[in-house]
Amino acid sequence: MKDLKRTKIKHLLQENEVGQTVNIKGWVRTKRDSKNVVFIALNDGSVIHNMQVVADPNRFGEELFKSIHTGACLSVTGEITPSQGSGQKVELAAAQIEVLGTADPEQYPLQPKKHSLEFLREIAHLRPRTNTFSAILRVRHAMAYAVHKFFNDKGFFYLHTPIITGSDAEGAGEMFRVTTLDLHNLPKNEQGGIDFTQDFFEKETNLTVSGQLEGELGAMALSEIYTFGPTFRAENSNTTRHLAEFWMIEPEMAFYDINDNMDLAEEMLKYLVQYALDNCMEDLEFLNQRALEEEKNKKQEERSEMSLLERLRFVVENDFQRLTYTEAIDILKNSNHNKKKKFQFLIEAWGADLQSEHERYLVEKHFKKPVILTNYPKEIKSFYMRENEDGKTVAAMDILFPGIGEIVGGSQREERYEKLKQRVQEIGIKEEQVWWYLDTRKFGTAPHSGFGLGFERMILFITGMGNIRDVIPFPRTPGNAEF
RNA sequence: UCCUCCUUAGCUCAGUUGGUUAGAGCACAUGACUGUUAAUCAUGGGGUCCUAGGUUCAAGCCCUAGAGGGGGAGCCA
Numbered sequence: 001m002k003d004l005k006r007t008k009i010k011h012l013l014q015e016n017e018v019g020q021t022v023n024i025k026g027w028v029r030t031k032r033d034s035k036n037v038v039f040i041a042l043n044d045g046s047v048i049h050n051m052q053v054v055a056d057p058n059r060f061g062e063e064l065f066k067s068i069h070t071g072a073c074l075s076v077t078g079e080i081t082p083s084q085g086s087g088q089k090v091e092l093a094a095a096q097i098e099v100l101g102t103a104d105p106e107q108y109p110l111q112p113k114k115h116s117l118e119f120l121r122e123i124a125h126l127r128p129r130t131n132t133f134s135a136i137l138r139v140r141h142a143m144a145y146a147v148h149k150f151f152n153d154k155g156f157f158y159l160h161t162p163i164i165t166g167s168d169a170e171g172a173g174e175m176f177r178v179t180t181l182d183l184h185n186l187p188k189n190e191q192g193g194i195d196f197t198q199d200f201f202e203k204e205t206n207l208t209v210s211g212q213l214e215g216e217l218g219a220m221a222l223s224e225i226y227t228f229g230p231t232f233r234a235e236n237s238n239t240t241r242h243l244a245e246f247w248m249i250e251p252e253m254a255f256y257d258i259n260d261n262m263d264l265a266e267e268m269l270k271y272l273v274q275y276a277l278d279n280c281m282e283d284l285e286f287l288n289q290r291a292l293e294e295e296k297n298k299k300q301e302e303r304s305e306m307s308l309l310e311r312l313r314f315v316v317e318n319d320f321q322r323l324t325y326t327e328a329i330d331i332l333k334n335s336n337h338n339k340k341k342k343f344q345f346l347i348e349a350w351g352a353d354l355q356s357e358h359e360r361y362l363v364e365k366h367f368k369k370p371v372i373l374t375n376y377p378k379e380i381k382s383f384y385m386r387e388n389e390d391g392k393t394v395a396a397m398d399i400l401f402p403g404i405g406e407i408v409g410g411s412q413r414e415e416r417y418e419k420l421k422q423r424v425q426e427i428g429i430k431e432e433q434v435w436w437y438l439d440t441r442k443f444g445t446a447p448h449s450g451f452g453l454g455f456e457r458m459i460l461f462i463t464g465m466g467n468i469r470d471v472i473p474f475p476r477t478p479g480n481a482e483f
Numbered sequence: 484u485c486c487u488c489c490u491u492a493g494c495u496c497a498g499u500u501g502g503u504u505a506g507a508g509c510a511c512a513u514g515a516c517u518g519u520u521a522a523u524c525a526u527g528g529g530g531u532c533c534u535a536g537g538u539u540c541a542a543g544c545c546c547u548a549g550a551g552g553g554g555g556a557g558c559c560a
Contacts (some may be wrong), residue, residue, distance in 0.1 A: 029521085030522090032523095034517070036516095037518055037519075052519095070510090085520065086520080087519085101505050111493080112509090112510085114494090119494070233559075237558060247560095286559085312545080356557090405526095405559090409559080409560065452560060454559085457560060
């Protein structure tokens with residue numbers, strides 16, 4: 001009996017195994033005892049539900065159960081039987097219980113009760129053992145898998161772009177420096193600056209803030225590629241939607257114009273949501289319930305009109321609203337919100353960057369659905385975006401989601417050599433930094449497009465969580481790199 | 484980085500106008516209970532009131548500074 005292979009709880013709850021003798025291993029969620037019977041809810045992370053272990057205390061002796069508390073790890077062997085209670089169909093009648101690891105209840109911080117997310121962040125090494133975080137991590141896994149499946153099925157190639165980069169022209173924010181120099185004794189060059197020729201790469205290097213530029217190199221050979229990897233921003237951003245280390249998905253496609261780009265992004269977002277609905281329903285139902293409980297603590301006007309599951313279905317079933325920046329400015333300028341001066345930043349003239357209050361108004365109040373904004377003024381967008389015929393806007397597109405804001409940012413890339421070179425000069429990027437990027441426009445250039453999707457922002461939307469620190473196992477934010 | 488709010492038992496929180504020995508629920512321990520569902524019932528232990536300084540006869544409560552955390556803004560994905 002000792003050599004019985006472990007069975008996952010997910011399997012036992014799905015399949016009819018009544019009468020079978022099986023072994024399960026997992027962590028104790030709760031223990032309830034009375035004189036003649038002990039119930040232990042055991043969870044192994046394979047599924048959100050627990051297996052109820054039923055044991056006769058007279059058979060095992062009192063001492064065994066005194067060492068079993070919430071958090072302990074057990075190996076239990078016994079027969080799967082129909083449950084007499086109403087909470088579950090089957091349960092495990094224990095014949096053998098082995099304590100693999102105890103959890104001293106005076107020290108173990110997790111209790112069978114509701115904990116605040118703030119407290120759980122302080123014990124991020126243990127929070128995967130809660131229902132909420134195990135559900136999030138399973139959904140996160142499923143989404144990562146679905147990203148690869150989506151692109152693979154479309155014939156895109158997964159391109160591994162570098163994490164250490166020697167280029168600081170990506171322009172997406174402050175970078176983390178990578179060096180092996182002795183920080184207490186830095187070598188100096190003749191000008192009195194730091195002599196990076198003595199560094200590991202013999203030049204300044206940083207952690208990547210985007211794989212896009214390298215992604216374009218791949219698209220100019222393989223036609224359609226995507227990247228999916230960690231990205232680093234040393235911005236001092238303290239918000240519920242920014243991390244210093246996050247995961248980004250960046251497809252890049254030759255021969256796609258801005259409209260093809262939007263179609264792909266919308267199709268992908270819908271695919272991911274549908275995949276979660278098809279494959280993660282038990283976890284989503286739990287998260288839906290959790291979100292409903294949380295809503296009760298909010299003021300009436302801050303509550304969302306739809307539940308999490310309703311929001312997910314809504315995204316799949318409805319087309320995203322597409323409009324240009326110029327149209328958006330008109331809507332905002334003529335809105336009662338603007339006339340009654342309810343915006344902190346009033347919309348007055350064309351050319352201003354949209355504040356998050358404006359984006360929220362468009363998505364949550366005006367259209368009440370995901371919005372794709374296009375053709376922004378070139379002054380407020382990046383150098384590599386393709387200039388439109390009007391000479392003042394670029395073929396950019398941002399997808400805005402309710403509650404999250406910008407979830408996708410993309411554009412048709414400037415494929416004309418002279419135009420791109422001119423923009424590089426205007427912005428003040430040194431040509432020797434991006435010569436390889438300019439080469440793609442010199443040799444066999446082609447119209448192409450791409451976008452970036454913040455993976456954690458997508459997980460925020462799908463799980464209904466409110467803080468990005470709760471949808472990544474070990475969040476990195478300013479002042480915090482614990483665990 | 485800016486604005487704003489918070490910090491009291493392991494956790495979630497109450498604590499009146501500044502006034503005696505700082506409370507509750509959960510958790511934990513002990514006991515009871517013939518099948519529970521975050522079990523229930525009884526009893527018990529558990530406190531650097533974030534830190535430092537100040538005002539006062541008297542500070543958990545008022546003032547100053549600092550630390551940690553939440554929310555919002557900017558930057559963006």
